[in-house]
Amino acid sequence: MKGTVVGTLAMAGSVAAFLAPSLPRHTNPAQCRRGATSKVSMSSTADVVDKKAARRKILQSDSYNRVGFKDEKEDVSALMSDEFTSDIISEFKENKGSITRGDTTFKLAEYYGFCWGVERAVAMAFQARKHFPDKTMHITNELIHNPGVNEKLDEMGVNFVPVSDKGGKDLETIDDGDVVILPAFGASLEEMQTLDEKNVQVVDTTCPWVSKVWNTVDKHTKAQFTSVIHGKWAHEETVATASFCDKYLVVKNMAEAEYVAAYIANGGGDKAEFMEKFKNAMSEGFDPDVDLVKVGLANQTTMYKRETRDIGKLFEKTLMEKYGPAEVGEHWMAFDTICDATQERQDAILELVEEEIDLMLVVGGWDSSNTQHLAEISANKGIPTFWVNKANCVKPDGSIAHVDPHSMEELRTENFLPAGEIVIGVTSGASTPDAYMEQAVENISMLKKLAAAA
Numbered sequence: 274m275k276g277t278v279v280g281t282l283a284m285a286g287s288v289a290a291f292l293a294p295s296l297p298r299h300t301n302p303a304q305c306r307r308g309a310t311s312k313v314s315m316s317s318t319a320d321v322v323d324k325k326a327a328r329r330k331i332l333q334s335d336s337y338n339r340v341g342f343k344d345e346k347e348d349v350s351a352l353m354s355d356e357f358t359s360d361i362i363s364e365f366k367e368n369k370g371s372i373t374r375g376d377t378t379f380k381l382a383e384y385y386g387f388c389w390g391v392e393r394a395v396a397m398a399f400q401a402r403k404h405f406p407d408k409t410m411h412i413t414n415e416l417i418h419n420p421g422v423n424e425k426l427d428e429m430g431v432n433f434v435p436v437s438d439k440g441g442k443d444l445e446t447i448d449d450g451d452v453v454i455l456p457a458f459g460a461s462l463e464e465m466q467t468l469d470e471k472n473v474q475v476v477d478t479t480c481p482w483v484s485k486v487w488n489t490v491d492k493h494t495k496a497q498f499t500s501v502i503h504g505k506w507a508h509e510e511t512v513a514t515a516s517f518c519d520k521y522l523v524v525k526n527m528a529e530a531e532y533v534a535a536y537i538a539n540g541g542g543d544k545a546e547f548m549e550k551f552k553n554a555m556s557e558g559f560d561p562d563v564d565l566v567k568v569g570l571a572n573q574t575t576m577y578k579r580e581t582r583d584i585g586k587l588f589e590k591t592l593m594e595k596y597g598p599a600e601v602g603e604h605w606m607a608f609d610t611i612c613d614a615t616q617e618r619q620d621a622i623l624e625l626v627e628e629e630i631d632l633m634l635v636v637g638g639w640d641s642s643n644t645q646h647l648a649e650i651s652a653n654k655g656i657p658t659f660w661v662n663k664a665n666c667v668k669p670d671g672s673i674a675h676v677d678p679h680s681m682e683e684l685r686t687e688n689f690l691p692a693g694e695i696v697i698g699v700t701s702g703a704s705t706p707d708a709y710m711e712q713a714v715e716n717i718s719m720l721k722k723l724a725a726a727a
């Protein structure tokens with residue numbers, strides 16, 4: 274059913290009307306968001322300088338803002354409340370996380386929706402738009418992985434930086450005097466350096482949890498350790514994190530970690546196979562026979578937290594067995610960079626799937642890694658799971674447009690709601706406003722009501 278998701282979320286219009294000047298638009302975000310990741314390709318300058326020092330210098334620039342705009346806070350917070358909060362949350366809270374509409378009970382996970390880092394990023398972007406009403410404004414990627422929020426930025430006249438012919442971002446579209454927003458999952462050092470060389474104002478909404486991971490890889494680099502990053506090599510956050518590393522290898526799951534650990538334990542293996550397997554996921558010049566002797570762990574903040582911990586334990590055990598307990602400190606480095614918000618949402622759905630649930634509704638962007646993991650947890654439990662990115666995925670004809678969290682295939686399921694009394698589990702990703710989840714719940718309630726009346 275590719276391409277059949279139609280319509281847009283109800284746009285109250287207030288944000289756009291209040292914040293959007295008539296500004297030129299370089300790009301339709303729909304044309305560039307999905308392709309806006311690429312394998313890290315560091316500039317030669319960044320290869321030779323101390324990357325931490327380079328970043329610090331950029332952050333200290335007068336044209337670099339990392340805290341938002343105090344004067345705009347009050348107005349923006351009122352706007353965000355209007356746009357993104359939902360009355361249904363109070364209803365859930367008053368009823369111990371469970372509400373019933375006709376023959377349908379909805380059970381909300383204990384933790385769901387907007388995390389602190391995402392809320393902060395959205396507030397900073399809205400504040401920036403209000404603070405620079407006449408400036409041409411860009412964002413280097415999706416601010417967060419939510420289509421509705423990104424559409425709002427588009428309506429406010431924020432240009433999404435397009436992908437160049439070579440696969441990276443086309444920062445040439447940014448002119449002197451423009452304002453550039455960096456998204457919640459950050460930007461690569463290469464992008465930061467290019468922007469620093471331009472006469473532009475940067476508003477950096479990078480979540481402090483992501484910066485914490487960067488500080489960790491700085492420590493690896495300083496100690497000449499290789500950073501093993503638990504993440505997806507093409508994900509924007511991992512691209513950014515990798516750009517701050519000297520040597521890195523990205524492993525996406527436990528299976529890949531086990532492969533690497535076996536290579537370490539055996540003192541080598543099929544090197545050609547290794548190089549092919551990780552060809553997009555390693556730093557330039559990476560040599561598994563040389564660069565896996567001293568290893569530090571880092572993570573993409575939205576990965577399975579338990580898996581990150583397990584991967585850490587695996588590497589620690591492997592290196593301890595290889596070099597002995599007394600020497601392991603010379604070969605293994607780990608810091609806790611697990612983001613609380615991701616952990617809480619994963620723990621909450623793990624609890625919810627233990628209840629009597631007929632189906633699970635997961636609301637969040639289809640390119641949102643943390644939402645994908647929430648849907649996977651539910652699907653792995655054998656619960657029919659419908660991962661929607663917008664409320665209008667729930668169709669008036671009784672079907673639902675959704676994505677399978679394992680295959681990432683876009684699907685359409687007819688008559689997805691069982692007749693009679695049912696219990697629906699509900700959760701939403703860290704980049705999903707409560708109002709969007711409420712709309713999806715209301716659409717389902719309406720379908721059930723119509724079916725009952727038929």
Ligand code: SF4
Pocket residue numbers: 388389390391457480481482483574575612613614615643703
């Ligand atoms: S999920 Fe965690 S790391 Fe990501 S924006 Fe939210 S708080 Fe920050």
